[in-house]
Amino acid sequence: MTPKSGSGTRVRTPLNKERVFNGAVALADERGIEAVTMRNLAEELGVEAMSLYYHVANKEAILDGVVVAVIREIAEELDGAATSEDASNWKTAIRHRILTARTVMLRHPWAPGVIEDRTSMSPEIILYFEGLLGTMIDGGFSYDLAHHAMHALGSRALGFTQELFAPDSETASDDMAEEMLAQMAEQLPYMMGMMLEIAHDEPDSTLGWCDDDTEFDFGLDLILDGLEHLVHDS
Amino acid sequence: MTPKSGSGTRVRTPLNKERVFNGAVALADERGIEAVTMRNLAEELGVEAMSLYYHVANKEAILDGVVVAVIREIAEELDGAATSEDASNWKTAIRHRILTARTVMLRHPWAPGVIEDRTSMSPEIILYFEGLLGTMIDGGFSYDLAHHAMHALGSRALGFTQELFAPDSETASDDMAEEMLAQMAEQLPYMMGMMLEIAHDEPDSTLGWCDDDTEFDFGLDLILDGLEHLVHDS
DNA sequence: ACCTGAACACCGTTCAAGT
DNA sequence: ACCTGAACACCGTTCAAGT
Numbered sequence: 001m002t003p004k005s006g007s008g009t010r011v012r013t014p015l016n017k018e019r020v021f022n023g024a025v026a027l028a029d030e031r032g033i034e035a036v037t038m039r040n041l042a043e044e045l046g047v048e049a050m051s052l053y054y055h056v057a058n059k060e061a062i063l064d065g066v067v068v069a070v071i072r073e074i075a076e077e078l079d080g081a082a083t084s085e086d087a088s089n090w091k092t093a094i095r096h097r098i099l100t101a102r103t104v105m106l107r108h109p110w111a112p113g114v115i116e117d118r119t120s121m122s123p124e125i126i127l128y129f130e131g132l133l134g135t136m137i138d139g140g141f142s143y144d145l146a147h148h149a150m151h152a153l154g155s156r157a158l159g160f161t162q163e164l165f166a167p168d169s170e171t172a173s174d175d176m177a178e179e180m181l182a183q184m185a186e187q188l189p190y191m192m193g194m195m196l197e198i199a200h201d202e203p204d205s206t207l208g209w210c211d212d213d214t215e216f217d218f219g220l221d222l223i224l225d226g227l228e229h230l231v232h233d234s
Numbered sequence: 235m236t237p238k239s240g241s242g243t244r245v246r247t248p249l250n251k252e253r254v255f256n257g258a259v260a261l262a263d264e265r266g267i268e269a270v271t272m273r274n275l276a277e278e279l280g281v282e283a284m285s286l287y288y289h290v291a292n293k294e295a296i297l298d299g300v301v302v303a304v305i306r307e308i309a310e311e312l313d314g315a316a317t318s319e320d321a322s323n324w325k326t327a328i329r330h331r332i333l334t335a336r337t338v339m340l341r342h343p344w345a346p347g348v349i350e351d352r353t354s355m356s357p358e359i360i361l362y363f364e365g366l367l368g369t370m371i372d373g374g375f376s377y378d379l380a381h382h383a384m385h386a387l388g389s390r391a392l393g394f395t396q397e398l399f400a401p402d403s404e405t406a407s408d409d410m411a412e413e414m415l416a417q418m419a420e421q422l423p424y425m426m427g428m429m430l431e432i433a434h435d436e437p438d439s440t441l442g443w444c445d446d447d448t449e450f451d452f453g454l455d456l457i458l459d460g461l462e463h464l465v466h467d468s
Numbered sequence: 469a470c471c472t473g474a475a476c477a478c479c480g481t482t483c484a485a486g487t
Numbered sequence: 488a489c490c491t492g493a494a495c496a497c498c499g500t501t502c503a504a505g506t
Contacts, residue, residue, distance in 0.1 A: 014469080014470060014471090015470080015471090037497085037498070037499085038498080038499060038500085039497090039498085039499095047471075047472095048471070048472055048473085049472095049499090049500095050471075050472060050473080050500085050501090050502095051470075051471050051472070053500075053501085054469085054470060054471065055470090058499075058500075059499065059500090113350075113351060115398070116347075116350070116396045116398075117347060119399070121399065125398075126422065126425065127421075127422070129425070130421075130422045130423075130424055130425050133424040133425060133428065134423075134424045137424050137427070143427060143428045143431045143432070144431075146428065147428060147432075147444075148449065148452045148453075151395075151397075151444070151449035151452065151453060152449070152452055152453035152456050154395045154396065154397070154398065154453070155395075155396055155398060157398070158398070161385075161388045161389075162350050162388065162389055162396065163385075163388070164349070164350075164359075164388065164389060164391070164392070165353070165355065187361075187364075188360065188361070188364045189368075190364055190367040190368045190371050191360065191363070191364050191367060193371070193377060194367065194377045194380065194381060197377045197378075198377070198381075210381075210385070215382065215385035215386070218382045218385065218386060219382075219385060219386035219388070219457075222386050222456075222457055222460040222461070223453075223456055223457065223460070225460055225463075226456040226457070226459055226460045227456070229459075248488080248489060248490090249489080249490090271478085271479070271480085272479080272480060272481085273478090273479085273480095281490075281491095282490070282491055282492085283480090283481095283491095284481085284482090284483095284490075284491060284492080285489075285490050285491070287481075287482090288488085288489060288490065289489095292480075292481075293480065293481090
Protein backbone atom coordinates (compact mmCIF):
# COMPACT_ATOMS: atom_id res chain seq x y z
CA MET A 1 0.00 0.00 0.00
CA THR A 2 2.05 2.85 -1.29
CA PRO A 3 -0.33 5.03 -3.33
CA LYS A 4 1.52 7.75 -5.19
CA SER A 5 -1.05 10.43 -5.96
CA GLY A 6 -4.80 10.74 -6.03
CA SER A 7 -5.19 8.08 -8.68
CA GLY A 8 -6.93 4.88 -7.68
CA THR A 9 -4.47 2.62 -9.51
CA ARG A 10 -2.26 0.71 -7.11
CA VAL A 11 1.43 1.48 -7.53
CA ARG A 12 3.39 -1.72 -7.76
CA THR A 13 6.55 -1.73 -5.67
CA PRO A 14 9.25 -2.36 -8.24
CA LEU A 15 10.92 -5.71 -8.58
CA ASN A 16 14.47 -6.44 -7.46
CA LYS A 17 16.87 -9.36 -7.28
CA GLU A 18 15.79 -10.29 -3.78
CA ARG A 19 12.18 -10.69 -4.76
CA VAL A 20 13.07 -12.60 -7.92
CA PHE A 21 15.21 -15.10 -6.00
CA ASN A 22 12.71 -15.52 -3.19
CA GLY A 23 9.95 -15.92 -5.72
CA ALA A 24 11.90 -18.67 -7.44
CA VAL A 25 12.43 -20.49 -4.13
CA ALA A 26 8.74 -20.23 -3.29
CA LEU A 27 7.75 -21.45 -6.74
CA ALA A 28 10.09 -24.41 -6.52
CA ASP A 29 8.75 -25.29 -3.08
CA GLU A 30 5.17 -25.19 -4.28
CA ARG A 31 5.33 -26.68 -7.74
CA GLY A 32 8.73 -28.30 -8.10
CA ILE A 33 11.92 -27.07 -9.72
CA GLU A 34 10.80 -27.80 -13.27
CA ALA A 35 7.98 -25.31 -12.79
CA VAL A 36 10.54 -22.56 -12.35
CA THR A 37 10.45 -21.14 -15.86
CA MET A 38 10.86 -17.48 -16.70
CA ARG A 39 7.22 -17.19 -17.66
CA ASN A 40 5.86 -18.96 -14.58
CA LEU A 41 8.11 -17.03 -12.26
CA ALA A 42 7.13 -13.73 -13.87
CA GLU A 43 3.45 -14.54 -13.50
CA GLU A 44 3.97 -15.42 -9.85
CA LEU A 45 5.55 -11.99 -9.41
CA GLY A 46 2.76 -10.24 -11.26
CA VAL A 47 4.95 -9.17 -14.11
CA GLU A 48 5.77 -10.06 -17.69
CA ALA A 49 8.48 -12.64 -18.38
CA MET A 50 10.78 -10.19 -20.10
CA SER A 51 10.80 -7.90 -17.10
CA LEU A 52 12.94 -10.39 -15.23
CA TYR A 53 15.81 -9.66 -17.59
CA TYR A 54 15.97 -6.13 -16.31
CA HIS A 55 16.97 -7.46 -12.88
CA VAL A 56 18.97 -10.59 -13.63
CA ALA A 57 21.22 -11.58 -16.50
CA ASN A 58 19.50 -14.85 -17.29
CA LYS A 59 18.06 -17.99 -15.77
CA GLU A 60 21.48 -19.21 -14.66
CA ALA A 61 21.77 -16.11 -12.50
CA ILE A 62 18.41 -16.87 -10.94
CA LEU A 63 19.45 -20.39 -10.03
CA ASP A 64 22.68 -19.04 -8.56
CA GLY A 65 20.62 -16.67 -6.46
CA VAL A 66 18.39 -19.51 -5.36
CA VAL A 67 21.37 -21.50 -4.11
CA VAL A 68 22.61 -18.49 -2.18
CA ALA A 69 19.18 -18.11 -0.59
CA VAL A 70 19.23 -21.72 0.56
CA ILE A 71 22.74 -21.46 2.01
CA ARG A 72 21.71 -18.29 3.80
CA GLU A 73 18.82 -20.18 5.31
CA ILE A 74 21.29 -22.66 6.77
CA ALA A 75 23.42 -19.86 8.17
CA GLU A 76 20.43 -18.23 9.84
CA GLU A 77 19.39 -21.51 11.36
CA LEU A 78 22.90 -21.96 12.73
CA ASP A 79 23.07 -18.44 14.13
CA GLY A 80 19.70 -18.89 15.78
CA ALA A 81 20.68 -21.96 17.75
CA ALA A 82 24.13 -20.58 18.49
CA THR A 83 25.01 -23.27 20.98
CA SER A 84 28.16 -22.71 22.94
CA GLU A 85 30.26 -24.62 20.37
CA ASP A 86 32.07 -26.70 22.95
CA ALA A 87 35.32 -26.21 21.07
CA SER A 88 36.89 -29.37 22.42
CA ASN A 89 34.30 -31.65 20.82
CA TRP A 90 34.52 -31.14 17.07
CA LYS A 91 32.44 -34.22 16.38
CA THR A 92 29.20 -33.05 17.90
CA ALA A 93 29.80 -29.57 16.51
CA ILE A 94 30.13 -30.91 12.98
CA ARG A 95 27.18 -33.19 13.44
CA HIS A 96 25.13 -30.24 14.57
CA ARG A 97 26.14 -28.08 11.62
CA ILE A 98 25.46 -30.80 9.09
CA LEU A 99 22.18 -31.91 10.59
CA THR A 100 20.80 -28.40 10.63
CA ALA A 101 21.90 -28.02 7.01
CA ARG A 102 19.91 -31.18 6.44
CA THR A 103 16.74 -29.76 7.93
CA VAL A 104 16.94 -26.93 5.43
CA MET A 105 17.45 -29.36 2.56
CA LEU A 106 14.43 -31.35 3.66
CA ARG A 107 12.39 -28.17 3.42
CA HIS A 108 13.59 -27.71 -0.18
CA PRO A 109 13.81 -31.19 -1.69
CA TRP A 110 14.75 -29.74 -5.08
CA ALA A 111 17.75 -27.87 -3.67
CA PRO A 112 20.31 -30.72 -3.81
CA GLY A 113 19.73 -31.11 -7.51
CA VAL A 114 20.17 -27.41 -8.18
CA ILE A 115 23.26 -27.18 -6.00
CA GLU A 116 24.87 -30.15 -7.68
CA ASP A 117 24.86 -29.02 -11.25
CA ARG A 118 25.92 -25.52 -10.30
CA THR A 119 29.63 -25.03 -9.68
CA SER A 120 28.62 -22.06 -7.54
CA MET A 121 31.48 -20.58 -5.60
CA SER A 122 29.45 -17.89 -3.86
CA PRO A 123 30.86 -16.18 -0.76
CA GLU A 124 28.10 -17.68 1.36
CA ILE A 125 28.98 -21.23 0.44
CA ILE A 126 32.64 -20.57 1.05
CA LEU A 127 31.71 -19.14 4.42
CA TYR A 128 29.74 -22.25 5.24
CA PHE A 129 32.76 -24.42 4.51
CA GLU A 130 34.98 -22.06 6.45
CA GLY A 131 32.78 -22.86 9.43
CA LEU A 132 33.18 -26.59 9.00
CA LEU A 133 36.88 -26.24 8.38
CA GLY A 134 37.30 -24.09 11.47
CA THR A 135 35.73 -26.58 13.83
CA MET A 136 37.90 -29.29 12.37
CA ILE A 137 41.14 -27.37 12.76
CA ASP A 138 40.21 -26.25 16.27
CA GLY A 139 39.42 -29.87 16.98
CA GLY A 140 42.96 -30.92 16.20
CA PHE A 141 42.80 -31.77 12.48
CA SER A 142 45.81 -31.02 10.36
CA TYR A 143 44.99 -28.92 7.33
CA ASP A 144 45.73 -31.91 5.17
CA LEU A 145 43.32 -34.16 7.02
CA ALA A 146 40.65 -31.47 7.09
CA HIS A 147 40.97 -31.14 3.34
CA HIS A 148 40.54 -34.86 2.82
CA ALA A 149 37.63 -34.80 5.24
CA MET A 150 35.79 -32.19 3.19
CA HIS A 151 36.08 -34.29 0.08
CA ALA A 152 35.08 -37.45 1.94
CA LEU A 153 31.96 -35.74 3.22
CA GLY A 154 31.13 -34.36 -0.18
CA SER A 155 27.52 -33.31 -0.49
CA ARG A 156 26.91 -34.77 2.94
CA ALA A 157 28.61 -31.66 4.27
CA LEU A 158 25.58 -29.75 3.04
CA GLY A 159 23.14 -32.19 4.55
CA PHE A 160 22.16 -34.39 1.68
CA THR A 161 23.07 -37.52 -0.22
CA GLN A 162 21.64 -38.33 -3.60
CA GLU A 163 19.75 -41.54 -3.10
CA LEU A 164 20.25 -43.91 -6.01
CA PHE A 165 17.05 -45.82 -5.49
CA ALA A 166 14.27 -43.27 -5.36
CA PRO A 167 11.57 -43.53 -2.68
CA ASP A 168 9.67 -44.77 -5.67
CA SER A 169 5.99 -44.53 -4.68
CA GLU A 170 5.27 -48.20 -4.21
CA THR A 171 7.84 -50.56 -5.60
CA ALA A 172 5.99 -52.75 -3.16
CA SER A 173 5.80 -56.49 -3.13
CA ASP A 174 2.07 -56.30 -3.61
CA ASP A 175 2.12 -56.17 -7.36
CA MET A 176 5.08 -58.49 -7.70
CA ALA A 177 4.03 -61.48 -9.68
CA GLU A 178 4.91 -64.77 -8.07
CA GLU A 179 6.79 -65.70 -11.16
CA MET A 180 8.95 -62.64 -10.75
CA LEU A 181 9.69 -63.52 -7.16
CA ALA A 182 10.75 -66.97 -8.24
CA GLN A 183 13.09 -65.54 -10.83
CA MET A 184 14.50 -63.22 -8.25
CA ALA A 185 15.23 -66.05 -5.86
CA GLU A 186 17.32 -67.62 -8.57
CA GLN A 187 19.20 -64.71 -9.96
CA LEU A 188 19.30 -62.43 -6.95
CA PRO A 189 19.79 -64.67 -3.95
CA TYR A 190 21.38 -62.01 -1.77
CA MET A 191 18.78 -59.33 -2.48
CA MET A 192 16.17 -61.95 -1.81
CA GLY A 193 17.79 -62.86 1.46
CA MET A 194 17.93 -59.27 2.57
CA MET A 195 14.31 -58.69 1.71
CA LEU A 196 13.21 -61.78 3.51
CA GLU A 197 15.10 -60.92 6.65
CA ILE A 198 13.74 -57.39 6.67
CA ALA A 199 10.23 -58.65 6.02
CA HIS A 200 10.71 -60.93 8.99
CA ASP A 201 11.93 -58.26 11.37
CA GLU A 202 9.38 -55.66 10.40
CA PRO A 203 6.41 -57.52 8.99
CA ASP A 204 4.45 -54.43 8.01
CA SER A 205 6.54 -52.35 5.63
CA THR A 206 7.87 -55.08 3.39
CA LEU A 207 9.87 -53.05 0.95
CA GLY A 208 9.15 -49.39 1.52
CA TRP A 209 11.68 -49.63 4.34
CA CYS A 210 14.85 -47.44 4.37
CA ASP A 211 14.47 -44.61 6.84
CA ASP A 212 16.36 -41.78 5.18
CA ASP A 213 17.24 -40.03 8.42
CA THR A 214 18.59 -43.16 9.99
CA GLU A 215 20.68 -43.93 6.96
CA PHE A 216 22.02 -40.41 6.74
CA ASP A 217 23.03 -40.60 10.38
CA PHE A 218 24.69 -43.95 9.92
CA GLY A 219 26.78 -42.76 7.01
CA LEU A 220 27.70 -39.53 8.69
CA ASP A 221 28.84 -41.26 11.87
CA LEU A 222 30.79 -43.79 9.88
CA ILE A 223 32.80 -41.00 8.32
CA LEU A 224 33.17 -38.95 11.48
CA ASP A 225 34.28 -41.98 13.47
CA GLY A 226 36.80 -42.80 10.79
CA LEU A 227 38.14 -39.27 10.91
CA GLU A 228 38.41 -39.45 14.68
CA HIS A 229 40.84 -42.33 14.42
CA LEU A 230 42.92 -40.37 11.95
CA VAL A 231 43.01 -37.25 14.11
CA HIS A 232 44.49 -39.15 17.00
CA ASP A 233 47.17 -40.68 14.85
CA SER A 234 48.46 -37.38 13.47
CA MET B 235 26.83 -53.33 -47.34
CA THR B 236 23.60 -55.17 -47.77
CA PRO B 237 22.35 -54.24 -51.21
CA LYS B 238 18.86 -55.54 -51.82
CA SER B 239 18.43 -55.72 -55.54
CA GLY B 240 20.07 -54.33 -58.61
CA SER B 241 19.37 -50.76 -57.65
CA GLY B 242 22.31 -48.53 -56.79
CA THR B 243 20.63 -46.92 -53.79
CA ARG B 244 22.14 -48.12 -50.55
CA VAL B 245 19.67 -49.88 -48.29
CA ARG B 246 19.79 -48.44 -44.81
CA THR B 247 19.80 -51.08 -42.11
CA PRO B 248 16.76 -50.16 -40.04
CA LEU B 249 17.09 -48.46 -36.68
CA ASN B 250 16.48 -50.22 -33.38
CA LYS B 251 16.67 -49.48 -29.67
CA GLU B 252 20.24 -50.67 -29.43
CA ARG B 253 21.46 -48.25 -32.05
CA VAL B 254 19.45 -45.39 -30.59
CA PHE B 255 20.91 -45.92 -27.11
CA ASN B 256 24.46 -46.37 -28.36
CA GLY B 257 24.08 -43.32 -30.53
CA ALA B 258 22.99 -41.30 -27.52
CA VAL B 259 26.01 -42.46 -25.52
CA ALA B 260 28.35 -41.59 -28.37
CA LEU B 261 26.75 -38.19 -28.82
CA ALA B 262 27.02 -37.42 -25.10
CA ASP B 263 30.67 -38.49 -25.12
CA GLU B 264 31.48 -36.27 -28.05
CA ARG B 265 29.43 -33.17 -27.45
CA GLY B 266 28.15 -33.33 -23.89
CA ILE B 267 24.85 -34.46 -22.46
CA GLU B 268 23.01 -31.26 -23.33
CA ALA B 269 23.71 -31.94 -26.99
CA VAL B 270 21.61 -35.08 -26.74
CA THR B 271 18.39 -33.72 -28.22
CA MET B 272 15.99 -35.70 -30.33
CA ARG B 273 16.94 -33.73 -33.42
CA ASN B 274 20.70 -33.99 -32.88
CA LEU B 275 20.51 -37.66 -32.13
CA ALA B 276 18.39 -38.33 -35.18
CA GLU B 277 20.83 -36.48 -37.39
CA GLU B 278 23.70 -38.48 -35.94
CA LEU B 279 21.80 -41.63 -36.89
CA GLY B 280 21.04 -40.36 -40.38
CA VAL B 281 17.35 -40.17 -39.79
CA GLU B 282 14.60 -37.65 -39.11
CA ALA B 283 13.85 -36.72 -35.47
CA MET B 284 10.36 -38.16 -35.52
CA SER B 285 11.63 -41.55 -36.57
CA LEU B 286 13.05 -42.07 -33.12
CA TYR B 287 9.54 -42.26 -31.73
CA TYR B 288 8.92 -45.40 -33.68
CA HIS B 289 11.60 -47.17 -31.63
CA VAL B 290 11.36 -45.55 -28.20
CA ALA B 291 8.48 -44.04 -26.25
CA ASN B 292 10.12 -40.70 -25.58
CA LYS B 293 13.33 -39.04 -24.45
CA GLU B 294 13.00 -40.42 -20.94
CA ALA B 295 13.17 -43.91 -22.39
CA ILE B 296 16.34 -42.99 -24.24
CA LEU B 297 18.02 -41.74 -21.08
CA ASP B 298 16.96 -44.91 -19.28
CA GLY B 299 18.56 -46.90 -22.06
CA VAL B 300 21.71 -44.83 -21.80
CA VAL B 301 22.02 -45.62 -18.10
CA VAL B 302 21.59 -49.31 -18.83
CA ALA B 303 24.32 -49.11 -21.44
CA VAL B 304 26.72 -47.55 -18.93
CA ILE B 305 25.95 -50.12 -16.25
CA ARG B 306 26.47 -52.88 -18.82
CA GLU B 307 29.86 -51.40 -19.59
CA ILE B 308 30.79 -51.79 -15.93
CA ALA B 309 29.59 -55.37 -15.91
CA GLU B 310 31.64 -56.21 -18.98
CA GLU B 311 34.71 -54.65 -17.46
CA LEU B 312 34.19 -56.72 -14.32
CA ASP B 313 33.65 -59.95 -16.27
CA GLY B 314 36.77 -59.27 -18.28
CA ALA B 315 39.09 -59.01 -15.31
CA ALA B 316 37.37 -61.84 -13.50
CA THR B 317 39.95 -62.06 -10.78
CA SER B 318 39.61 -65.03 -8.51
CA GLU B 319 37.43 -63.08 -6.05
CA ASP B 320 39.36 -64.13 -3.00
CA ALA B 321 36.12 -64.64 -1.11
CA SER B 322 37.70 -64.15 2.28
CA ASN B 323 38.71 -60.57 1.60
CA TRP B 324 35.57 -58.57 0.94
CA LYS B 325 37.38 -55.29 1.24
CA THR B 326 39.66 -55.62 -1.75
CA ALA B 327 36.83 -57.22 -3.71
CA ILE B 328 34.56 -54.24 -3.09
CA ARG B 329 37.35 -51.82 -3.79
CA HIS B 330 37.97 -53.56 -7.08
CA ARG B 331 34.33 -53.47 -8.11
CA ILE B 332 33.92 -49.84 -7.23
CA LEU B 333 37.16 -48.69 -8.79
CA THR B 334 36.37 -50.37 -12.09
CA ALA B 335 32.94 -48.76 -12.00
CA ARG B 336 34.83 -45.53 -11.56
CA THR B 337 36.95 -46.05 -14.66
CA VAL B 338 33.76 -46.34 -16.68
CA MET B 339 32.35 -43.17 -15.13
CA LEU B 340 35.54 -41.32 -15.99
CA ARG B 341 35.01 -42.34 -19.61
CA HIS B 342 31.51 -40.84 -19.50
CA PRO B 343 31.73 -37.75 -17.30
CA TRP B 344 28.10 -36.90 -17.99
CA ALA B 345 26.87 -40.27 -16.71
CA PRO B 346 26.70 -39.45 -12.98
CA GLY B 347 24.33 -36.59 -13.67
CA VAL B 348 22.05 -38.73 -15.80
CA ILE B 349 22.07 -41.58 -13.32
CA GLU B 350 21.26 -39.31 -10.43
CA ASP B 351 18.08 -37.73 -11.63
CA ARG B 352 16.78 -41.02 -12.96
CA THR B 353 15.19 -43.32 -10.39
CA SER B 354 16.02 -46.15 -12.77
CA MET B 355 15.45 -49.56 -11.27
CA SER B 356 16.64 -51.53 -14.26
CA PRO B 357 17.55 -55.19 -13.88
CA GLU B 358 21.16 -54.41 -14.72
CA ILE B 359 21.57 -51.92 -11.90
CA ILE B 360 19.91 -54.30 -9.47
CA LEU B 361 22.32 -56.96 -10.62
CA TYR B 362 25.24 -54.66 -10.00
CA PHE B 363 24.10 -54.09 -6.43
CA GLU B 364 23.46 -57.79 -6.01
CA GLY B 365 27.14 -58.25 -6.73
CA LEU B 366 28.22 -55.75 -4.11
CA LEU B 367 25.75 -57.16 -1.61
CA GLY B 368 26.95 -60.68 -2.25
CA THR B 369 30.58 -59.94 -1.53
CA MET B 370 29.54 -58.19 1.67
CA ILE B 371 27.41 -61.05 2.92
CA ASP B 372 30.04 -63.61 2.00
CA GLY B 373 32.52 -61.41 3.82
CA GLY B 374 30.61 -61.74 7.05
CA PHE B 375 28.24 -58.76 6.96
CA SER B 376 24.81 -59.15 8.47
CA TYR B 377 22.04 -58.19 6.06
CA ASP B 378 21.31 -55.23 8.25
CA LEU B 379 24.88 -53.93 8.13
CA ALA B 380 25.11 -54.56 4.40
CA HIS B 381 21.98 -52.53 3.91
CA HIS B 382 23.38 -49.63 5.89
CA ALA B 383 26.64 -49.98 3.99
CA MET B 384 24.90 -49.55 0.65
CA HIS B 385 23.30 -46.35 1.79
CA ALA B 386 26.54 -45.10 3.30
CA LEU B 387 28.35 -45.67 0.03
CA GLY B 388 25.60 -44.01 -1.95
CA SER B 389 26.72 -42.95 -5.39
CA ARG B 390 30.24 -43.96 -4.44
CA ALA B 391 29.07 -47.53 -4.97
CA LEU B 392 28.84 -46.69 -8.66
CA GLY B 393 32.23 -45.04 -8.73
CA PHE B 394 31.49 -41.37 -8.45
CA THR B 395 30.94 -38.55 -6.03
CA GLN B 396 29.42 -35.29 -7.07
CA GLU B 397 32.12 -32.73 -6.35
CA LEU B 398 30.66 -29.58 -4.85
CA PHE B 399 33.45 -27.32 -5.98
CA ALA B 400 33.87 -27.87 -9.68
CA PRO B 401 37.35 -28.32 -11.18
CA ASP B 402 36.60 -24.79 -12.25
CA SER B 403 39.08 -24.06 -15.04
CA GLU B 404 41.37 -21.71 -13.18
CA THR B 405 40.06 -20.39 -9.90
CA ALA B 406 43.74 -19.75 -9.59
CA SER B 407 45.45 -17.33 -7.32
CA ASP B 408 46.90 -15.55 -10.32
CA ASP B 409 43.98 -13.26 -10.91
CA MET B 410 43.21 -12.76 -7.25
CA ALA B 411 43.52 -9.13 -6.39
CA GLU B 412 45.70 -8.43 -3.39
CA GLU B 413 42.80 -6.64 -1.80
CA MET B 414 40.74 -9.77 -2.09
CA LEU B 415 43.47 -11.82 -0.46
CA ALA B 416 43.57 -9.35 2.41
CA GLN B 417 39.83 -9.60 2.90
CA MET B 418 40.09 -13.34 2.85
CA ALA B 419 42.71 -13.37 5.56
CA GLU B 420 40.28 -11.51 7.76
CA GLN B 421 37.06 -13.30 7.10
CA LEU B 422 38.31 -16.73 6.13
CA PRO B 423 41.28 -17.41 8.37
CA TYR B 424 41.01 -21.19 8.17
CA MET B 425 40.62 -21.35 4.39
CA MET B 426 43.54 -18.99 4.19
CA GLY B 427 45.61 -21.16 6.47
CA MET B 428 44.84 -24.23 4.43
CA MET B 429 45.77 -22.55 1.20
CA LEU B 430 49.01 -21.22 2.63
CA GLU B 431 50.05 -24.60 3.93
CA ILE B 432 49.26 -26.30 0.67
CA ALA B 433 51.05 -23.60 -1.28
CA HIS B 434 54.03 -24.22 0.96
CA ASP B 435 54.07 -27.98 0.51
CA GLU B 436 53.50 -27.95 -3.22
CA PRO B 437 54.71 -24.60 -4.46
CA ASP B 438 53.60 -25.08 -8.05
CA SER B 439 49.88 -25.81 -8.12
CA THR B 440 48.70 -23.20 -5.70
CA LEU B 441 45.00 -23.76 -5.84
CA GLY B 442 44.22 -26.14 -8.62
CA TRP B 443 45.19 -28.88 -6.23
CA CYS B 444 42.70 -31.65 -5.22
CA ASP B 445 43.55 -34.90 -6.97
CA ASP B 446 40.16 -36.44 -7.60
CA ASP B 447 41.42 -40.00 -7.62
CA THR B 448 43.28 -39.59 -4.36
CA GLU B 449 40.25 -38.04 -2.71
CA PHE B 450 37.92 -40.73 -4.00
CA ASP B 451 40.24 -43.35 -2.60
CA PHE B 452 40.50 -41.62 0.72
CA GLY B 453 36.76 -41.40 1.15
CA LEU B 454 36.20 -44.94 0.01
CA ASP B 455 38.77 -46.35 2.40
CA LEU B 456 37.37 -44.28 5.24
CA ILE B 457 34.01 -45.93 4.74
CA LEU B 458 35.34 -49.42 4.15
CA ASP B 459 37.58 -49.23 7.21
CA GLY B 460 34.65 -48.05 9.27
CA LEU B 461 32.58 -50.96 8.03
CA GLU B 462 35.37 -53.37 8.87
CA HIS B 463 35.19 -52.41 12.50
CA LEU B 464 31.45 -52.97 12.50
CA VAL B 465 31.70 -56.38 10.86
CA HIS B 466 34.00 -57.65 13.56
CA ASP B 467 31.68 -56.46 16.31
CA SER B 468 28.61 -58.23 14.98
C1' DA C 469 14.18 3.57 -14.00
C1' DC C 470 11.33 -0.01 -14.87
C1' DC C 471 8.43 -2.71 -17.71
C1' DT C 472 6.43 -4.66 -22.16
C1' DG C 473 5.20 -6.96 -27.16
C1' DA C 474 6.63 -9.10 -30.84
C1' DA C 475 9.79 -12.11 -32.63
C1' DC C 476 13.55 -15.80 -32.88
C1' DA C 477 15.72 -20.16 -32.36
C1' DC C 478 15.28 -23.97 -30.00
C1' DC C 479 12.90 -27.85 -27.35
C1' DG C 480 9.85 -32.51 -26.97
C1' DT C 481 5.93 -34.50 -28.94
C1' DT C 482 1.38 -35.64 -31.91
C1' DC C 483 -0.74 -37.19 -35.78
C1' DA C 484 -1.89 -38.16 -40.23
C1' DA C 485 0.52 -39.49 -44.14
C1' DG C 486 3.92 -41.57 -47.09
C1' DT C 487 6.64 -45.98 -48.95
C1' DA D 488 7.41 -52.32 -40.95
C1' DC D 489 9.66 -48.25 -40.93
C1' DC D 490 10.11 -43.45 -41.75
C1' DT D 491 8.58 -38.51 -42.64
C1' DG D 492 6.37 -33.34 -42.81
C1' DA D 493 3.80 -30.21 -40.85
C1' DA D 494 2.17 -28.49 -36.76
C1' DC D 495 1.68 -27.58 -31.60
C1' DA D 496 2.85 -26.07 -27.08
C1' DC D 497 6.49 -24.92 -24.65
C1' DC D 498 11.32 -23.12 -23.62
C1' DG D 499 15.11 -19.08 -22.92
C1' DT D 500 16.41 -14.87 -24.87
C1' DT D 501 16.93 -10.27 -27.88
C1' DC D 502 15.65 -5.95 -29.14
C1' DA D 503 13.28 -1.99 -29.99
C1' DA D 504 9.74 0.34 -27.81
C1' DG D 505 6.69 2.09 -24.31
C1' DT D 506 5.80 4.97 -19.67
